[in-house]
Amino acid sequence: MKTRTTIKDVAEAAGVGVATVSRVLSGGSASQPTRERVLAVAAELDYRPSALGRNLRQRRTGGIGLLVPDITDSFHGRVADGVLACARAAGEPVILGATGDDAESEAELIGVLLEQGVERVIAVPSGAPEPWGPAIRAGMTVVFADRRVISRDNALSAVPAVLADERAGVRNAVEYLVGLGHRRIAYLGGVGQPQRAAAFRDTLTALGIAIDEELIVFGRGTRDSAYAAASGLFQHRPDLTGVIAGGNVLGEAAVLAARELDLRVPRDVSLIMFDDVPWAELCAPPLTVIAPPAQDIGYRAAELVLRTAGRRTRGVRLPTELIIRGSCGPRR
Amino acid sequence: MKTRTTIKDVAEAAGVGVATVSRVLSGGSASQPTRERVLAVAAELDYRPSALGRNLRQRRTGGIGLLVPDITDSFHGRVADGVLACARAAGEPVILGATGDDAESEAELIGVLLEQGVERVIAVPSGAPEPWGPAIRAGMTVVFADRRVISRDNALSAVPAVLADERAGVRNAVEYLVGLGHRRIAYLGGVGQPQRAAAFRDTLTALGIAIDEELIVFGRGTRDSAYAAASGLFQHRPDLTGVIAGGNVLGEAAVLAARELDLRVPRDVSLIMFDDVPWAELCAPPLTVIAPPAQDIGYRAAELVLRTAGRRTRGVRLPTELIIRGSCGPRR
DNA sequence: ATACATGATGGAATCGTTTCCATGAAGACG
């Protein structure tokens, strides 16, 4: 394996010093003839500056770290896609890690990023504040996506977040169901998204409907746990007529559990899912969903992390869309 | 932002030379008392060796590059997940790029990896050989996943690949349909997976069924193109009784197109999809699928790229599984 | 007691880039 061409080779071939080559290539000042000659030689030798040398000198790696709970999940896949799109435009590499929504894995992955000298991170955080201490202390630029970390630590609260407007999304969905006549509406949520459950409660209260705590249940992220929660809900409270699932895994569980228990959608129960996924349209009936702008969230987060080099920035809240398909009907 | 602690700090604090610290930390020889003291001091100062310095000195970056066509696609998401699992165990960062199945983007992303000094790459290649020239020349260790690149270039053909046994998978599916009495079976394929179409043809021939070229159609990756192909197929040849879709996007298109045209599955048409995705079970009826071991493919590819440092290795072919659900019935 | 092998140790070179600083040339102005 032959050694790659370095800046020194270019300098020699062009008959100038390495400093001049560096300046020409990074847009510093240089005379027109020199600039042309250096560029010609660089092209001729197919020279690519090594990020290794640059990184060491500048004590940082250009890249962007991206931490998501599960890259297999459609929502996180779309977020990642948005990040990639933006990073690509900026020519920055993206280092991906999957935390499994586990604080310990998250901390470990942050450690890896720190070691690599990555100083810009986008994360869909697991929720625990502890892993982020080292990142903040090391001066990383962090942007949260889709979720934020709740903590008394000021530094952590100052981390900007790009979020979906969950409150409005959930409110719209609840209002829609209530408008159809439903009163016994359940919320099937996941841990790590307390905002959505809170919005659910608030909206019911605002509409003058008493909150029935039995109708608010949570799954623990895995498919099995989601299914158990959904199935338990339907069996325990056959009187409910509407369900809002707080994420695509929970929505999937609700569809399966309903089918298993021979509940017809939307005749027996109306169903709304938070998150629009390709299969929502394939379901029978097609699922009415609260669609968060997943890819936009990723893209905006990347913009934010690239632009806000050091200075503080406020987060962003992006609107969701209620997409009405066929899984909701009037109260039976 | 305070400067991070370097090996020099540790050396001073421990009263030894930097060389000794390096040796202790990377398992070289050192006396017991020195080793203990250095480790104690390193832990005390919370020292993490910077990958930047190491990479430069060793002229390579530890990480693994991962190039997939579309991280949003469930299959590629699962492949990525497998790679992440293995890389994580090895403590290696993963640099992700989405090529969009476009040779030019692929080449550009390979360029970024080269610049970063990444010398191990796992890719679900777009199919074009050109982008891989520079990678091979630079001495990168490449492993292909799920697909391979067909080329007269020996170096490229020598790249190991971790593949699903598509031939056996498609064969089983065709045999299953034929066993149910079907004779006019269509194949709905994507570009970039000629193996599957070939296996389809071969199996029909082996079973003594004439190949009807009109029943073999291709979509171009996007959802729209897949839908157009599926819809055209159903409209043009209403006499077909079975369809094999060569990927999850194509399967989705087939389900939608069939529904749009009021074709009942499986009464009017039997449907098998290559790739098992969460929604396959949610469909009405649940989809019978050829399930490739997506995550295993990623994991094995990562193992391969990590272990085969330089020397040649043969690829791996992993079995698929025909999962029979409810989308196939006897010929009408 | 001398010569030699062994093993621990630290100094210094090295990787490829950016950037500071000194130098020198050339133009501007009195």
Place this chain on the structure above:
DNA sequence: CGTCTTCATGGAAACGATTCCATCATGTAT
């Protein structure tokens, strides 16, 4: 014509690790 400013330029330091090599101490064999 002399001085001052401006600009292009190249040498060298710096970044943080690894690793070669010389040194030194210790133990062993003759």
